Amino acid sequence: DGSPNSGSGSCMAMVTVEDLLPPQAECTDVTVQLDENGTAFLPSFNVDGGSSDNCGTLDLALSQSSFDCTHLGENAVDxxxxxxxxxxxxxxxTITVEDVISPVAVCQPFSVSLDSxxxxxxxxxxxxxxSTDNCPGVSLMLNQSTFDCGDIGTNTVTLTVTDAxxxxxACQATVTVTDDLPPQAxxxxxxxxLDSIGQAMITTDLIGGASTDNCGAPDLSLSQADFDC
Structure with a gap:
């Protein structure tokens, strides 16, 4: 209509869109098992219990993802x-580290001599x-560790290997027990x-009755037991 106030105008403005809302972290507790080398690796997605964000894609990082025998039990991980x-x-x-791999028991034969x-x-x-295990520090136990004269010869013993x-x-070993000490004559x-017919006889006890051995009374014999005129 020719009015000096009629018409329209425009301008442009820069609108900066910011995401200031933090994601919501949700964790879940996990149990991991050590491998034959005594190690375990935990991916971050295994710990994620449903974390979310208003803008989709998330990056997950763990404060610790590698574990070994020193971490057996419960571990707090962010x-x-x-x-x-x-x-x-x-x-x-809470990351629980388990070792469910048994040691490998290896036996060898052994010989031992009885003492005095x-x-x-x-x-x-x-x-x-x-014997080996994926974690150091195994304990060894025998079902029999002492022997006496009744065990001379070969004996089967059981070695049990237990980890932390x-x-x-377990394995079985042959223990050979020997008596290498001679008796003391x-x-x-x-x-x-001499008797009335000019003869006499002696016994081993009269000559060597005080002889000893580490395995009881020794067998005695005489080079001559009968005497005459």
Whole structure:
């Protein structure tokens, strides 16, 4: 209509869109098992219990993802959740590390000699032939470690290998017990009287009755037991 106030105008403005809302971190507790090398790796997505954000894609990072035998039991691990605008939230999960792999028991034969009292003892290390486990620090136990004169010869013993998680394995070893000590021959001088027919006889007890051995009374014999004129 020709009015000086009629018409329209426009301008442009820069609108900066910001995401200031942090994601919501949700953790779940996880149990991991060590492998044959005593190690375990935990991916971050295994700990994610349903974390969310108003803008979709999230980046997940763990404060610890590798575990070994020193981490057996419960471990507190943080999961850091980040969105595309670098907003972050954190939650904490309990990671339980287990060792369910049994040791491998390896036995070797062993020989032992009885001492002067007729006894001998061995240790588990004597029959251990190189037992192994994925974690250090196994304990060794024998079902029999002492022997006496009744065990001379070959004996079968059981070696049990147990790790810190109470996993165990067993093997059998042959223990050969020997008596290598000679008896102690102790002779006594005696006098013997001939009888009415000019003869006399002596026994081993008269000459060597004081002789000893580490395995009981020794067998005695004489080079001559009968005497005459």
């Amino acid at each position: 999961m850091i959740v980040s969105d595309g605008s670098n907003n972050q939230d954190t939650c904490t999960a 009292t007729g006894f001998a003892s061995i240790t588990a290390d004597n029959v251990d032939g190189g 998680s109470n996993n165990s394995d 102790l002779c006594a001088d005696i006098s013997v009287a």
